[in-house]
Amino acid sequence: MSPIFSLFLLSSIFTTTATTAYPSVPGAFDPTDCTLSSGDENLIPIRREVYADGRIFDISHRITNDMPSWDKKDGLGQFLWLPSSMKNGSLANNSEMKLPTHTGTHVDAPGHVFDHYFDAGFDVDTLDLEVLNGPALLVDVPRDKNITAEVMEALKIPKGVRRVLFRTLNTDRRLMFKKEFDTSYVGFMKDGAEWLVKNTDIKLVGIDYLSVAAYDDLIPSHLVFLEGREIILVEGLKLDDVQPGIYDVHCLPLRLLGAEGSPIRCILIK
Numbered sequence: 487m488s489p490i491f492s493l494f495l496l497s498s499i500f501t502t503t504a505t506t507a508y509p510s511v512p513g514a515f516d517p518t519d520c521t522l523s524s525g526d527e528n529l530i531p532i533r534r535e536v537y538a539d540g541r542i543f544d545i546s547h548r549i550t551n552d553m554p555s556w557d558k559k560d561g562l563g564q565f566l567w568l569p570s571s572m573k574n575g576s577l578a579n580n581s582e583m584k585l586p587t588h589t590g591t592h593v594d595a596p597g598h599v600f601d602h603y604f605d606a607g608f609d610v611d612t613l614d615l616e617v618l619n620g621p622a623l624l625v626d627v628p629r630d631k632n633i634t635a636e637v638m639e640a641l642k643i644p645k646g647v648r649r650v651l652f653r654t655l656n657t658d659r660r661l662m663f664k665k666e667f668d669t670s671y672v673g674f675m676k677d678g679a680e681w682l683v684k685n686t687d688i689k690l691v692g693i694d695y696l697s698v699a700a701y702d703d704l705i706p707s708h709l710v711f712l713e714g715r716e717i718i719l720v721e722g723l724k725l726d727d728v729q730p731g732i733y734d735v736h737c738l739p740l741r742l743l744g745a746e747g748s749p750i751r752c753i754l755i756k
């Protein structure tokens with residue numbers, strides 16, 4: 487076989503694979519549509535909150551410069567850089583990112599508030615994926631209170647429920663869409679956290695602002711939740727426009743060795 491012919495064969499195999507299995511058109515989402523058009527109408531990426539005809543909800547927030555960041559007035563700020571870019575002659579674009587591990591929708595590992603757990607290595611890589619994935623209850627909590635023991639008791643969450651996402655006034659106030667960090671968000675008071683630990687089987691606690699603990703009980707509530715190293719806290723969830731009820735939740739943190747927090751992608755499936 488001539489070298490030219492084999493080269494041709496090779497490239498035709500590659501072309502076929504590329505157009506069928508992995509359409510190489512940016513923004514393409516329909517694998518059955520293989521029309522390779524150079525028209526601009528195909529270059530508009532689609533960003534979605536809901537997939538599969540309303541069955542899959544993305545409950546993670548998009549990470550943006552303007553999203554709120556802990557204790558910051560001006561939001562997260564720039565978190566992405568492009569040290570090598572095609573515009574400047576590189577073969578490909580390669581971005582770098584720098585951001586607090588507790589940015590946006592994120593998970594807390596036990597090392598977050600217990601230094602001896604941190605030193606012992608209880609990082610996000612050690613979190614149980616079984617807890618982070620499975621049937622979950624999305625509940626609305628009363629809008630006029632933080633989550634106290636009394637509120638927890640009144641919610642009457644049945645025994646056996648292991649994953650609960652608490653939707654609060656934070657969602658109504660759209661706090662995760664406001665740049666300025668707001669200490670008046672709703673979260674767990676210490677007695678609410680204690681009530682949950684003592685009286686329920688909940689192992690995954692999700693909430694709709696940057697902390698499950700109310701600002702006034704910030705460290706005490708975290709200590710109560712994380713001491714047993716069984717409960718996983720997912721914070722900064724996007725719970726807008728989802729009906730309360732039972733779903734399958736899927737949350738996957740990054741395997742950041744040594745990190746007590748990680749951005750996390752969470753979805754609900756109906």
Ligand SMILES: *[C@@H]1O[C@H](CO)[C@@H](O)[C@H](O)[C@H]1NC(C)=O
Pocket residue numbers: 568571572573574579
């Ligand atoms: C490459 O980076 C430039 C910015 O320098 C950007 O405008 C362009 O869209 C990127 N190209 C691709 C293929 O991602």
Ligand SMILES: *[C@@H]1O[C@H](CO)[C@@H](O)[C@H](O)[C@H]1NC(C)=O
Pocket residue numbers: 568569570571573574
């Ligand atoms: C390209 O290089 C110029 C000059 O070094 C720099 O000012 C510019 O920001 C670079 N652009 C990108 C997209 O990397």
Ligand SMILES: *[C@@H]1O[C@H](CO)[C@@H](O)[C@H](O)[C@H]1NC(C)=O
Pocket residue numbers: 629630631632655669670671672673700701702703
């Ligand atoms: C919840 O607690 C915070 C302080 O941590 C407070 O500013 C806020 O007003 C409380 N929210 C409600 C609804 O009681």
